[in-house]
Amino acid sequence: MNSKLEDLLNSLESLAGRHANEPETVATIETVAKALHFIQHIGRANDFWEYARVFNTEEAWPKPLRSFASREEALAWLQTQPTLPYEVVLEVAGVLHNVERMPKGDWVLIRFPSLKELESEE
Incomplete structure (x- = not known):
C-alpha cells in the first residue's frame, strides 16, 4: 500500500476515534475506508489519485465521443x-451534451451546464 493511501486511512481511523459516540458518523467513515481499500484492491489507486487531482475542475468533465457543428447534424x-456506450457525450456547436434515447426511440440531447453556470448557483 502506498504511503499516501496509508496516511489517508490513518486520518480516517483517527477521525472515527474522535466521533466514537456517533455510530452513523463512524459507519460513514468506515465505508469510505472500505471504498479506498477496494480501489486499491482492484488496482485503480492511480486512477483515483488522478481523479482526485482534477476533481471539480473542467479537466474532469467528460470528453465528447464526437463533435458536430449543429444539433441537426448530431x-x-x-x-x-x-x-x-452508456452515458455518451457529444459536443454540439462547442457545447457538451448528454445523449439519451427515449422509450419510443427518439434521441434527446441534454446540455451540460458550464462550470461558470454551476458556480454562479452556489
Missing part, C-alpha cells in the same frame, strides 16, 4: 447508431 448521426 441528431442525424444518432439516427444511424444502433447502440451507443
Whole structure:
C-alpha cells in the first residue's frame, strides 16, 4: 500500500476515534475506508489519485465521443447508431451534451451546464 493511501486511512481511523459516540458518523467513515481499500484492491489507486487531482475542475468533465457543428447534424448521426456506450457525450456547436434515447426511440440531447453556470448557483 502506498504511503499516501496509508496516511489517508490513518486520518480516517483517527477521525472515527474522535466521533466514537456517533455510530452513523463512524459507519460513514468506515465505508469510505472500505471504498479506498477496494480501489486499491482492484488496482485503480492511480486512477483515483488522478481523479482526485482534477476533481471539480473542467479537466474532469467528460470528453465528447464526437463533435458536430449543429444539433441537426448530431441528431442525424444518432439516427444511424444502433447502440451507443452508456452515458455518451457529444459536443454540439462547442457545447457538451448528454445523449439519451427515449422509450419510443427518439434521441434527446441534454446540455451540460458550464462550470461558470454551476458556480454562479452556489
